[in-house]
Amino acid sequence: MPLLEVRELRKSFEGAGEVLKGISFSVEKGEVIAILGPSGGGKTTLLRCINFLERAESGTLIFDGRPVDLASANEKEIRSIRLRTGFVFQNYNLFLNRTALGNVTEGLVTGRGQDRKEAEKTGLLMLDKVGLADRADAYPNQLSGGQQQRVAIARALAAHPDIIYFDEPTSALDPDLTGEVLAVMRQLAEEGMTMLVVTHELGFARSAASRIIRIGDGRIEKECPAGEYFKD
DSSP, rough: OOOOEEEEEEEEEEEEEEEEEEEEEETTTTOOOEOOOOOOTSSHHHHHHHHTSOOOOEEEEETTTTTETTTTTOOHHHHHHHTTEEETTTTTTOOOTTTTHHHHIIIIIIOOOOOOOHHHHHHHHHHHHHHGGGTTTTOOGGGGGGHHHHHHHHHHTTTTTTTEEEEETTTTHHHHHHHHHHHHHHHHHHHHHHEEEEEEEEHHHHHOSEEEEEETTTTEEEEEEEHHTTTO
């Protein structure tokens, strides 16, 4: 049974028409799927819809065997899914008035009701995992873009999610900072983390992804193992 299955997802925006035109795919536990395709093809909208940051017009999300209607899911259903997922945004989405550790622990304490000391213990472990244990007390404006994105990854990992969605996690970074973020993501892939990654980094997709989904004009144009996709 797939960990995640999406069936016939459709999404429209006023003035732009239908941007997702019946997207269907599944994700097995431990898979790393790279979502490729041209800008404006619907990749980011797809991630936002399956994490309920945007509301789809129609479609079904089946998470670990439990179906949820993407158009009409209630808050309880949405929360139950979000508690098992992580999301890494393009532009970090860190709290500027919180340290690196504070950013990692905030959701654990306020969103999940964890004891603060226990949350900080987890937060330090996750910062260490992404190579930033020595920057726990630094604020975002004291960190490079690559370091900020690694804090965002640590924040996602702290909740021990079943799957992490990455929305073009290196698109806001200079080329010399991109490598440090991709190295962390490759490490996670090697450790068996289930990941759905919207990316333009073909080198990462070639080396770390198990499967490629190419989206264009709101449809899946191609879906195949990474080795097959890059064989030419």
